[in-house]
Amino acid sequence: MRYAAGKVVSFAATLFIISLITFTALQVLPGDPALLILGTEGDPEAVEALRNRLGLDDPVPIRYGRWMLGLLQGDMGESLRYNMSASELILRALPISLMLAGAAVGLSLCAALPLGVLCATFRGRSIDLFGLTFAQFGMAIPSFWLGILLIQVFAVRLHLAPPGGYEGITSLVLPAVALALPRAAILTRMVRASMLDVLHQDYVRTARSKGVSLWAVVFKHALRNAGINIFTVAGIHLTQLLAGTIVIEQVFALPGLGQLLLPAVLQRDLPLVQGLVMIGASLILMANLGFDFILAALDPRIRFD
Amino acid sequence: MRRRNPLLVLGIIPLVLIAALTIVGIWYTPYNPSQMRVRERFQPPSSEHWFGTDQYGRDLFSRIMQGGRTTLAVGLVAVTVGLAIGTALGAVSGYYGQQWDEVLMRIADGLYAFPAFLLALLAVTIVGPGRGTVLTAIAVANVPIFMRVARANFVQLRNTTYIEAARAIGASDLRIAVQHMLPNTVTPLLVQASASFAASVLAEASLSYLGVGIQPPLASWGRMLREAQSFAGLAPWTVVFPGLALALTILGLNLLGDGIQERRSEGGIAQSRHE
Numbered sequence: 001m002r003y004a005a006g007k008v009v010s011f012a013a014t015l016f017i018i019s020l021i022t023f024t025a026l027q028v029l030p031g032d033p034a035l036l037i038l039g040t041e042g043d044p045e046a047v048e049a050l051r052n053r054l055g056l057d058d059p060v061p062i063r064y065g066r067w068m069l070g071l072l073q074g075d076m077g078e079s080l081r082y083n084m085s086a087s088e089l090i091l092r093a094l095p096i097s098l099m100l101a102g103a104a105v106g107l108s109l110c111a112a113l114p115l116g117v118l119c120a121t122f123r124g125r126s127i128d129l130f131g132l133t134f135a136q137f138g139m140a141i142p143s144f145w146l147g148i149l150l151i152q153v154f155a156v157r158l159h160l161a162p163p164g165g166y167e168g169i170t171s172l173v174l175p176a177v178a179l180a181l182p183r184a185a186i187l188t189r190m191v192r193a194s195m196l197d198v199l200h201q202d203y204v205r206t207a208r209s210k211g212v213s214l215w216a217v218v219f220k221h222a223l224r225n226a227g228i229n230i231f232t233v234a235g236i237h238l239t240q241l242l243a244g245t246i247v248i249e250q251v252f253a254l255p256g257l258g259q260l261l262l263p264a265v266l267q268r269d270l271p272l273v274q275g276l277v278m279i280g281a282s283l284i285l286m287a288n289l290g291f292d293f294i295l296a297a298l299d300p301r302i303r304f305d
Numbered sequence: 306m307r308r309r310n311p312l313l314v315l316g317i318i319p320l321v322l323i324a325a326l327t328i329v330g331i332w333y334t335p336y337n338p339s340q341m342r343v344r345e346r347f348q349p350p351s352s353e354h355w356f357g358t359d360q361y362g363r364d365l366f367s368r369i370m371q372g373g374r375t376t377l378a379v380g381l382v383a384v385t386v387g388l389a390i391g392t393a394l395g396a397v398s399g400y401y402g403q404q405w406d407e408v409l410m411r412i413a414d415g416l417y418a419f420p421a422f423l424l425a426l427l428a429v430t431i432v433g434p435g436r437g438t439v440l441t442a443i444a445v446a447n448v449p450i451f452m453r454v455a456r457a458n459f460v461q462l463r464n465t466t467y468i469e470a471a472r473a474i475g476a477s478d479l480r481i482a483v484q485h486m487l488p489n490t491v492t493p494l495l496v497q498a499s500a501s502f503a504a505s506v507l508a509e510a511s512l513s514y515l516g517v518g519i520q521p522p523l524a525s526w527g528r529m530l531r532e533a534q535s536f537a538g539l540a541p542w543t544v545v546f547p548g549l550a551l552a553l554t555i556l557g558l559n560l561l562g563d564g565i566q567e568r569r570s571e572g573g574i575a576q577s578r579h580e
Contacts, residue, residue: 014418021419025427036431140556142507144514145548148534156538243422247511251534262515265430273430277423284420 003296003303011289018281019071023064026270032056037080037268053078054270067274076275081267086275089260094279096166097256101245103176108184115184116191120199121218131188138185143244147178147251164253175252179244186237187230194229198222228299231291238287242280310568316560319553327377330370338367339522347540357542359533365543369550372524377554379440379519380506387447388498392490395452399459400482410456413449421446425512434517443505454497458490492569499562503555510551526551 030036034050051057055066070076076086119131154174155163162171198204199222207217246258253259257276264272296303335355342362350357356365398409425442432438459482462468471481512518513527521528526547533543 014415017415018419021415022427025431030431136556136559137552139503139559140552142510142548142551142555144511145530145544145551148530148537148544148548152537152541152544239420239422242420243508243511246422247515250515261426262517265426265517266434268430270430273427277427280423281418281420285418 004293007289007292011285014285015278015282019068019278020064022274022277023067026274027063028060033270037270050080053080071275071278076278077271079264079269079272081264081269081272086272089272090257090275090279093255093257093260096172096254097245097249097258099169100172100175100179100248100254100256101241103172104179104183104241104244107176107180108187111180111184112187112191116188117195117218117223119188119192120195121214123196128192131192135185135188138181138188141181143178143182144247144251146181147175147248150174150178151252164251166254171252171254175248175254178251179241179248182244183237183241187234190230190233191226194226194233195222197229198226201225228295231295231298234291238284238291242284310564312560312567313564316557316562316564318557320557320561323373323550323554323557324377326370327373330367330374334364334367334370336364336367338363338371338524347536347543349540350542356546357540359529359540359543360536365546368524368529369526369546372526372529372547373550373554375436375519375523375525376506376509376527376551379436379443379509379525380502383440383443383447383505383509384498384502386444387501388451388494391448391451392455392494394448395455396459396482396487396490398452399456400463400478400486402460402463406456409452413452416445416449417453421508422511425508426517429512429517434520436519436523439509439512439518443508446508447501447505450501451494451497454493455490458493459486462486462489492565496562496566496569499558499565503558503562506551506554506558 027033032051033054034047034056035042038047038050055063058066067077074087076090078084079086079089082089115131115134119128122128151163151174154160161174165171195218199218204217204221207221208214212221245256246261248254249256249258250262257280260272261276261280263269264276340363342358345354345358345362346360348354348358348362354364354366356369358364359368394409394413398406421442424446425439428438428442463486468481468485471485476485509518509525510527510530513525514531516531519525519528529547530544530551533540533547537544
């Protein structure tokens, strides 16, 4: 219990720091956000109107407090570009991004777990060499480039999938593959390394020498223990999943969070940018928190440390 | 006798090739990379245009030579800055420990928790897209990574006998840190540097592809892919070659990092110190 409470407190603290950085960066550093949005040559009346709309005449701490209070109630203010609630826009785009990211994680796990285990079990053999080569190429190929190529081959030439936009679940197949490849590559290496660590332990040798079959040792003894390692490292890579999702959504013109964020960034739609940064950061932190709990459930050493 | 290290060799070959093309590109390219020849648009690869031409009839090979300059320079500077600042702060943190460690690593954790990609997009929102913005954001994101590597090594070395001996004969803190501890941290830092270099190149390319990174008239591989995507069906070579250049660079850097790592685990610490 103390472990869980500690994790939740640190989750809240990190989120608070991120909110401070985001708010400071967008609302305090540029001086006057209204001038940032409209430019210094903006019409003074328009600037004044925007200042009123954003409530910029109040002191900074009050503005931060108001933003925070709104955030806690799910109100992120009004997007300047779309003239509608930022939360509503985000809520509409969120499912697509979540489905895409989830599918990519699932796919990469399906590829990396068996491949990594095989590589470690048959270390130095041809399957190991294949796995390592796959991992090197997977890490080197930028996912957005892979996405562009996949569209050309499977959508434009073979007509097997829609080339872009969201027309239903089939629209997510190619993007998920493009997003999953680099993840699968890194994960394969992690699984392999963790398995190799465990396979060298005394208890594995003991199990083997008393006659337990190779696969029973690999799955029952080694994979369980390696799993803890794998989960620990996998959490760190979630951050890159967010970046990858934003880029891939652009490649496939999917109406997810990325399609909201990029125009918002270029047009300085501050309420929307702030809301999206907070949503993105909290998604990553929540997933990490989930990872920590799973780890603690798997490994009592973590709970009682 | 040292065993051959295939990873190191495999990594260095594409890197040398791309670096050579990029450096030559500063003085010489087969065609003027930004000159438009409308009548020669969408030429497929041929003996005249090795990689074909783009929608404005610009020579793709020349543009890739020129784009590499931006991409590699941004990656190199971002990693060097991150390495220098991160190592210095991590060394202080690991060497002195206590409140130094507490404060510095808290800041590093805070930076680390903030997704680097969102940090870059925040920077673009404030100062607008461009080379400087992207460079700064990637460099800042690299700092905590090197801080952690340097700190972990300095903490480990702090209590070894040879450092104790150096302290006993009255060596100053600076001398111990720079002369005795830093050389033993070089290999892990180099491994991290090549991994971070690869990550930085990919980050710049992704941001430029999204249109929030390098802006025209500067060429960059990511930006080239952005502009070529709508013509990919008509002229596949316009998307194949810039991506290939990107993939080869990242592959080379990753292999290089793996190679250095492998060499270290084979040779041990003693060997790497005397090289």
